[in-house]
């Protein structure tokens with residue numbers, strides 16, 4: 001749902017790290033988009049921003065304000081950093097890349113509730129972030145999770161699509 005809120009469309013490619021739980025990629029497939037895996041770095045366990053930067057420069061072209069994969073012709077509009085075991089991905093670099101390539105950041109913060117990056121909570125960097133309250137997580141409700149956003153309109157839409165569109 002976080003990906004849908006961030007505007008993923010059928011046939012888009014979504015950037016995500018190789019080191020993650022399958023659910024990150026499943027969410028992309030659920031949206032009929034294509035998972036596009038990016039190498040990770042040992043330092044952060046997250047996306048390797050140096051490699052990603054070089055890769056995007058060499059393998060994408062810009063059109064109508066978006067970048068497209070030169071090989072597949074598909075639009076790449078979203079990047080999903082994952083904060084593995086509560087370790088932050090390199091958010092400064094990712095935010096820079098997000099600006100340079102018009103990529104929306106959707107954080108997979110399933111493992112990072114309570115973690116900070118430079119004093120700021122993980123899950124507060126992207127347009128949207130997803131937390132998990134599954135049984136093996138930091139805080140659990142048995143199952144389920146939460147969506148974080150600072151955007152009121154997105155929050156309203158999230159509520160609509162996660163509650164079978166019930167009217168009060």
Ligand SMILES: *Cc1c(COP(=O)(O)O)cnc(C)c1O
Pocket residue numbers: 020021023024082108110111131132133134143144145
């Ligand atoms: C657990 C986990 C998820 C999925 O959470 P569920 O609530 O089980 O769907 C997604 N991403 C990561 C990195 C996780 O650890």
